[in-house]
Amino acid sequence: MVSVCLITYNGEKYISEQLQSIIDQLSDNDEIIVSDDGSSDSTLTIIQAFNDKRIKIVPHEPFRNPTFNMEFALQHAQGEYIFMSDQDDVWLPNKVSVMVDALQKADYVISDCYVTDENLNIIYNTRYVPELKIHKNKFMALFFTTPYQGSCVAFRRKILEKALPFPKYIQSHDRWVGNIAAFFYNVKFIPDKLIYYRRHGSNTSQFKSPNSIFKRIYYRLGYCWGLITRIFK
Incomplete structure (x- = not known):
């Protein structure tokens, strides 16, 4: 059974296209969990x-x-x-099947993606950074960079046993779940591009790094402490 965890907030512009791209490749027994964060537009009506x-x-x-x-x-x-x-990406038609197949030999799988503008015109043919491809220590690669989108990953349920509940001081669910996977489980990178990651005015900040070096160190230490506490869980 596949569970797609979809988070939304005022996403009426893109949610229909994204949701359809997911539904088209699910079986009757799969599910899409929608957690909406108080949308004031028609996001929920569309869903x-x-x-x-x-x-x-x-x-x-x-x-x-x-x-x-x-x-x-x-x-x-x-x-x-x-x-x-x-809420604003588009999944390629083979995303679920390719990822589930890869999960037969791994616990956590990261795919590549196309980075596009808001009209799905391709800006970059990859989202990977070189460190992710060549770093021999997957934990170090995932800990010191976030070279992928959370929407580019899939994982086995057992990872939730370590990842949940989230520490209250973490900054990113992508990084937290990725760190848990790299520290405790078997991580696999695959080169397949399986989503169109839509880059637009509401999310371009993810490509920038406004935090000071001190804040980055603070959050890294927080993730370290969180991982230490999960060793004994």
């Missing part, structure tokens, strides 16, 4: 209009924080194979 029993909207008070919105979605996932999804 409900799909009228698909595999879509499960889990209500909650707004977090105003994508990391803990994703945590909430993950807590409701029932499948063996877990996918994290943003």
Whole structure:
């Protein structure tokens, strides 16, 4: 069973295209867990209009924080194979099958992707950075960089046993789950480009690094402490 954890917030512009690209490759027993963070636009109306029993909207008070919105979605996932999804990307038709196949020999799989503009015109043919491809220590590669999108990963359910609940001081669910996977489990990188990662005005900040070096060190230390606490879990 596949569980797709989809987080939303005022995503009416792109959510229909993204959701359709996911639904088209799921089986009848799979599920899409939608955790909406208090949208004030028509995001939820658009999702409900799909009228698909595999879509499960889990209500909650707004977090105003994508990391803990994703945590909430993950807590409701029932499948063996877990996918994290943003609201504005588009999945290529073979994403689920390729990732599930790769998970037969790994616990956590990262694929490549196309980076596009808001109209899905390709800007970059890869999202990988060289360190991710060549670094012999996968944990170090994942810990010191975030060279991938959370929507480019899939993992086995057992990773949630270590990853949940999230520490309250972490900054990114992508990095936290990736660090847990690299530290405790078998990580695999595959070169297949399986999503169009849409880069637009609301998310281009992910390509910049506004935090000071001191904040970066602070958050890295926080992740280290979080990992240490999970050794004994």
